[in-house]
Amino acid sequence: MRTQRTPLKGAEPAQYAWQPVPGELSVAVVPLGHGADFDGAHEAHSHDFPGIAYFSAAGGVVRHGRQVRQVEAGDLFVIAPGDVMGQARSDDLLGAHGWSVFFTADALGPDAPGAHLAWRTHPLLFPFVHGGATGALRLKVPQDQRAEWTARIKALHDELRHRRDGYREAVSAHLTLLLVAVSRLAADVVGDLRENAEPLLAEVFDVIERRYPEPLSLREVAAAVSISPGHLTSTVRRRxxxxxxxxxxxxxxxxxxxxLAVTDLPVGDIGRQVGFSDAGYFARTFGKLHGMSPTRWRRFNHLNAR
Known part of the structure; x- marks a missing residue:
């Protein structure tokens, strides 16, 4: 898992973005509180990708938004893109035993939407659309299901660590089952979100999902949702x-x-299909975000996928 820190303006927490590595799955499992390499230097921050933190045993605290929560056995924190996690201390998870799982929508296959709140179109990702300064959603895994949760996450961790033949398919299957379990636990909360949460943001990301292959500007998105560009900018940035x-x-x-991964289309054609009329600008933008050109990305992806 490779991330890039982006400092935000003023007193806003930094944001970490997942840096895709060609040929590697965008899934990571990190131990919490048991042999974890944690020095207490973690600042207040958010991610632009979703995750969960599951605790099989009580101990320590989790800081998110403006809250400090005592960790209880069976706690499950659903961390949406944009959720603010508080500055952590070295003894926060003393005595705790759990795991965090981070991923991007890419890990669920080519049909998973790529934009933040457009994920509401994917049933397994809907619990992750609540992101913001209020912090992570807290759920409770029933006692009779906790051993199964631990085993499922350990199996996911084992596949990522050893990369045996078929590990990609196994990781996808384990992650899907994990998200099915999250979705079922969050069923009541999800109903609430469908009725009350972020109708403006949902509309904004629906516009992006429909129109990203075309030339699309902030002003055009603002016009499509009938608000000013300034208000749109501040709302989306804040949330x-x-x-x-x-x-x-x-x-x-x-x-x-x-x-790039599944076709042999020329790079310029790919750029035009995703909204870049200028092939050079597409290549420069891709290179800035990925640390390599589209052609090199394609070559590395094909080599590492073998």
């Missing part, structure tokens, strides 16, 4: 930690990576 243009670019890059 997700990213600008509208950054989300448009992210959605385009998700599709560009897929096309």
């Amino acid at each position: 997700t930690g990213r600008t509208v243009q950054e989300w448009i670019t992210e959605r385009r890059m998700v599709q560009a990576r897929r096309l």
Whole structure:
């Protein structure tokens, strides 16, 4: 798992973005409180990708939003993109025993939407659309299901660590089953979100999802949802930690990576299919975000996928 820290303006927490590595699955499992390499230097921050933190045993605290929560056995924190996690201390998880799992929508296959709240179109990702300064959603795994949760996460960790033949399919299967379990636990909360949460943001990301292959600007998105560009900018930045243009670019890059990996289309054609009329600008944008050109990304992806 490779991330890039982006400092935000003023007193806002930094945001960490997942840096895709060609040929590698965008899934990571991190131990919490048991042999974890944690020095207490973690600042207040958010991520632009979702995750969960599951605790099989009580101990320590989790800081998210403006809250400090005592960890109880069976606690499950659903961490949406944009959720603010508080500054952690070295003894926060003393005595705790758990795991965190982070991933991007790419890990669920080519049909998973690539933009933040457009994920509401994917039933397994809907619990992750609540992101913001209020912090992570806290759920409780029933006692009779906790051994199964631990075994499932350990199996996912084992596949990622050893990379035996078929590990990609196994990781996808374990992650899907894990998200099915999250979705079922969150069923009541999800009903609430469908009725009350973020109708403006949902509309904004629906526009991005429909129109990212075309030329699309902040002003055009604002016009489509009938609010001013300034208000749109502040709302999306406050709730997700990213600008509208950054989300448009992210959605385009998700599709560009897929096309580079599974087609032999020329790079310029791929750029045009994802909304870049200028092949050079597409290549420069891709290179800045991925640390290599689209052609090199394609070559590395094909070599590492063998």
